[in-house]
Amino acid sequence: MQRSAQVTPTHRGSSPVLAIAHYTKRYGDKVAVRDLSLTVEPGDIYGFIGHNGAGKTTLIRSIVGAQPVDGGSIRICGHDVVGDPIAAKAACAYVPDNPDVYEFMTGLQYLDFIADIYRVSASERRARRTELAERLQLADALGDTVGSYSHGMRQKLVLIGALIHEPRLLVLDEPFVGLDPVASHELKKILHELAERGGAVFFSSHVLEVVEKLCNKVAIIRAGELLASGATEDVRGNASLEDIFLELVEKEA
Amino acid sequence: MRSFIILLGVQARGLINSLAPGAAKLSRRARGRRLALMGVLSVLLGTFIVAYIVMLGLSLALLGATEAIVPLAVAAGALAGAVFTFIKARGTLFGTRDHDLIMAMPLPRRTVILARSATLFGASILLAILIMLPLYAVYFAFAGATAPSVLLALASAVLAPLPITGIAAFAAAGVTALSTRFRHANLAFIIGAMALMLVVLVAAYGWSFSMRADAGQAAASLGDTMAQISNTIYACYPPAAWATQGIVHGSVPAYAAFAAISIAVPAVCIEIMQRTYLGINDALAARSRGRARTRRDRAKDRSPFAAIVIKELRTLVGIPSYAFNCLFGYLLMIAAALAISLIGMRGILSSGVIDGVTLDPAQIDAAMGYIMLLFPWVFAFLATTCSSAAVSISLEGRSSWIMATAPLSPRAILGAKLASNALPCIACLGASAAAMLAFGEIDILSTCEVVLVGFGMFFLWVNVGLAIDAAHPNFSWTVANEVVKRSASIMVCVLGGMVCAFALGALSVIVLPDLLGLAATHGIVIALGACSLIGGCAIFRHTARTTTFFIN
Numbered sequence: 001m002q003r004s005a006q007v008t009p010t011h012r013g014s015s016p017v018l019a020i021a022h023y024t025k026r027y028g029d030k031v032a033v034r035d036l037s038l039t040v041e042p043g044d045i046y047g048f049i050g051h052n053g054a055g056k057t058t059l060i061r062s063i064v065g066a067q068p069v070d071g072g073s074i075r076i077c078g079h080d081v082v083g084d085p086i087a088a089k090a091a092c093a094y095v096p097d098n099p100d101v102y103e104f105m106t107g108l109q110y111l112d113f114i115a116d117i118y119r120v121s122a123s124e125r126r127a128r129r130t131e132l133a134e135r136l137q138l139a140d141a142l143g144d145t146v147g148s149y150s151h152g153m154r155q156k157l158v159l160i161g162a163l164i165h166e167p168r169l170l171v172l173d174e175p176f177v178g179l180d181p182v183a184s185h186e187l188k189k190i191l192h193e194l195a196e197r198g199g200a201v202f203f204s205s206h207v208l209e210v211v212e213k214l215c216n217k218v219a220i221i222r223a224g225e226l227l228a229s230g231a232t233e234d235v236r237g238n239a240s241l242e243d244i245f246l247e248l249v250e251k252e253a
Numbered sequence: 254m255r256s257f258i259i260l261l262g263v264q265a266r267g268l269i270n271s272l273a274p275g276a277a278k279l280s281r282r283a284r285g286r287r288l289a290l291m292g293v294l295s296v297l298l299g300t301f302i303v304a305y306i307v308m309l310g311l312s313l314a315l316l317g318a319t320e321a322i323v324p325l326a327v328a329a330g331a332l333a334g335a336v337f338t339f340i341k342a343r344g345t346l347f348g349t350r351d352h353d354l355i356m357a358m359p360l361p362r363r364t365v366i367l368a369r370s371a372t373l374f375g376a377s378i379l380l381a382i383l384i385m386l387p388l389y390a391v392y393f394a395f396a397g398a399t400a401p402s403v404l405l406a407l408a409s410a411v412l413a414p415l416p417i418t419g420i421a422a423f424a425a426a427g428v429t430a431l432s433t434r435f436r437h438a439n440l441a442f443i444i445g446a447m448a449l450m451l452v453v454l455v456a457a458y459g460w461s462f463s464m465r466a467d468a469g470q471a472a473a474s475l476g477d478t479m480a481q482i483s484n485t486i487y488a489c490y491p492p493a494a495w496a497t498q499g500i501v502h503g504s505v506p507a508y509a510a511f512a513a514i515s516i517a518v519p520a521v522c523i524e525i526m527q528r529t530y531l532g533i534n535d536a537l538a539a540r541s542r543g544r545a546r547t548r549r550d551r552a553k554d555r556s557p558f559a560a561i562v563i564k565e566l567r568t569l570v571g572i573p574s575y576a577f578n579c580l581f582g583y584l585l586m587i588a589a590a591l592a593i594s595l596i597g598m599r600g601i602l603s604s605g606v607i608d609g610v611t612l613d614p615a616q617i618d619a620a621m622g623y624i625m626l627l628f629p630w631v632f633a634f635l636a637t638t639c640s641s642a643a644v645s646i647s648l649e650g651r652s653s654w655i656m657a658t659a660p661l662s663p664r665a666i667l668g669a670k671l672a673s674n675a676l677p678c679i680a681c682l683g684a685s686a687a688a689m690l691a692f693g694e695i696d697i698l699s700t701c702e703v704v705l706v707g708f709g710m711f712f713l714w715v716n717v718g719l720a721i722d723a724a725h726p727n728f729s730w731t732v733a734n735e736v737v738k739r740s741a742s743i744m745v746c747v748l749g750g751m752v753c754a755f756a757l758g759a760l761s762v763i764v765l766p767d768l769l770g771l772a773a774t775h776g777i778v779i780a781l782g783a784c785s786l787i788g789g790c791a792i793f794r795h796t797a798r799t800t801t802f803f804i805n
Contacts, residue, residue: 104572
């Protein structure tokens with residue numbers, strides 16, 4: 001059941017960055033996500049919350065084109081992720097829940113590799129890399145091989161890689177796990193700046209306080225079904241997001 | 254002891270799991286069937302090896318060289334697992350993903366090293382049993398058996414491989430420790446280890462050739478030759494002499510010396526390794542720290558295609574077991590070309606090193622026509638063993654999300670992976686053929702055949718391997734060996750290439766020249782090379798059309 005009354009999309013005179021319509025995903029006979037629809041507009045920071053196994057990562061993987069879609073459609077900046085995957089992927093960046101990257105590369109080599117894949121010019125990549133590495137305090141470690149990085153350092157490296165081509169849509173799966181408080185604070189600022197420049201952020205998280213403070217929109221999923229979505233204030237009303245989340249999840253269960 | 258058995262159980266479960274890659278999601282029954290199939294294939298392979306060894310032993314016995322069988326068995330059993338251990342030891346002992354977890358457990362370090370190296374010693378003992386027991390069976394059938402001699406022989410199959418396996422593991426640890434002093438430790442390890450293996454290979458073949466040459470010259474009697482072989486084995490590896498004394502003549506002190514050294518050498522090696530274990534692992538983990546080149550920027554950006562090609566080459570250097578498996582063919586190509594160029598086929602044919610047969614110039618001229626037809630297939634076989642692209646998709650492993658989300662077509666990604674393999678392959682084939690041409694060992698036509706047939710066969714089979722890997726990638730591996738050594742894609746690629754090279758090589762050298770003449774046969778060889786190339790292109794087009802990069 002969806003609390004459609006609370007959905008108030010923020011139209012800003014431009015086409016949605018991410019438009020999901022009737023998305024369905026099955027694993028064998030099991031339906032992981034059923035008939036899910038939502039829209040992410042330019043400037044949105046969209047939080048996606050749900051319990052373990054609710055279908056958050058399943059949807060995220062389909063958005064970024066890392067998993068086939070069984071039903072419905074997903075469009076990024078108007079490009080269908082199934083019909084026109086290269087254009088859709090070019091407009092998007094992904095930060096997975098486990099920041100596994102090639103361990104034999106140095107941080108610098110990894111960032112150059114990603115910049116080459118997304119065709120970022122040498123001067124642009126240098127400027128963005130330097131700025132982001134300084135802000136996330138990874139600059140001194142970029143010459144080391146990724147194999148010697150801690151989880152948090154890998155997370156920072158993947159974040160820099162995701163931002164190096166200035167994506168229109170940044171998709172993150174549990175982005176704050178493993179980050180130190182300084183980097184976590186800096187990441188929130190970076191996400192706000194991306195949204196202010198007209199980009200959009202879509203991320204999953206278990207930390208409801210972060211979602212509540214950071215996101216202007218939120219969606220709650222349970223057992224593959226969207227329970228509520230829309231502006232954060234509309235979804236939570238006068239209660240806290242945690243109360244609403246627990247209420248919805250328990251009621252549906 | 255209890256800790257050792259628990260750790261050994263983990264190793265065994267890991268091995269069993271790796272025998273059925275990608276089967277983790279299958280039902281228990283389906284998984285059992287997969288493992289049973291692997292078991293049947295292993296038994297078939299073992300039977301094939303045993304049959305071959307029995308035939309070798311019978312040949313020696315029928316030629317009256319029964320006495321030489323025992324030292325030969327001990328020496329072969331001792332050496333059986335040496336190369337395997339040397340290649341595997343680093344991945345088994347050092348830089349493992351569970352290092353921190355295991356080392357944090359309240360277990361003696363010696364127990365950990367023993368449990369980890371048990372798989373190396375176990376594999377060597379298994380190989381030694383496969384080689385030694387059939388030879389002993391033949392020996393006892395011809396020389397007669399007593400209960401003590403049979404018991405000592407059985408025990409020697411377990412004891413013989415221990416010292417060399419211990420030394421090989423120790424050598425791998427030494428090369429690993431040395432390589433950590435270099436910035437590019439993996440590259441240093443690969444170069445050092447491959448150089449060592451090449452030296453062993455050249456020495457073994459050099460010894461083999463010199464033995465045959467001497468035998469050809471001396472050839473007073475077969476008995477003298479066999480005595481010479483036995484004496485050489487005794488001189489090179491005295492424990493073989495001690496074991497022979499014990500098994501053949503019942504000498505207890507000699508056998509005791511053999512047993513003592515078989516246990517003492519690996520014990521000393523393991524003791525030294527356990528004392529240096531933490532240091533080497535620490536050096537491997539921290540080798541790049543403090544040498545950062547953070548500020549050095551590339552002058553210009555690369556195309557995505559070039560970026561993936563370079564990434565694939567870095568993967569090859571970054572995973573030593575992958576490099577060993579896929580680079581040795583290149584090395585053998587260059588070594589074979591240099592050997593042929595420097596020694597000369599005419600020199601080899603006239604020296605009598607090949608089965609002691611000495612040919613006159615007219616016979617050599619006639620033989621050269623056939624040998625020219627053999628060269629392309631020899632290099633084709635070596636080229637198909639360099640199939641790094643055949644497992645390149647699975648090797649993305651847990652980083653597979655990067656390719657799955659990259660804004661590139663499957664054709665671009667697969668093409669770059671293929672190019673990273675094809676470019677060094679054709680460069681090595683070209684350099685090998687050019688060297689042989691420059692030294693006058695082959696003519697222009699054979700040069701073209703070596704390159705075309707070698708590359709054609711490589712391209713055909715690596716595309717078959719790539720297609721299999723793209724259709725069924727295994728991203729859930731924990732050790733790269735699971736993909737590199739035990740994947741269907743690389744097995745099909747190498748075995749298919751080998752069967753094809755042997756079959757078409759035999760057809761080209763033995764059948765076609767007598768049926769059609771040499772000139773027509775050359776034409777057919779070139780056509781076969783071109784057809785392989787076209788076939789490879791067709792398979793690649795199909796793979797690029799049907800592949801989608803997803804995360805499992």
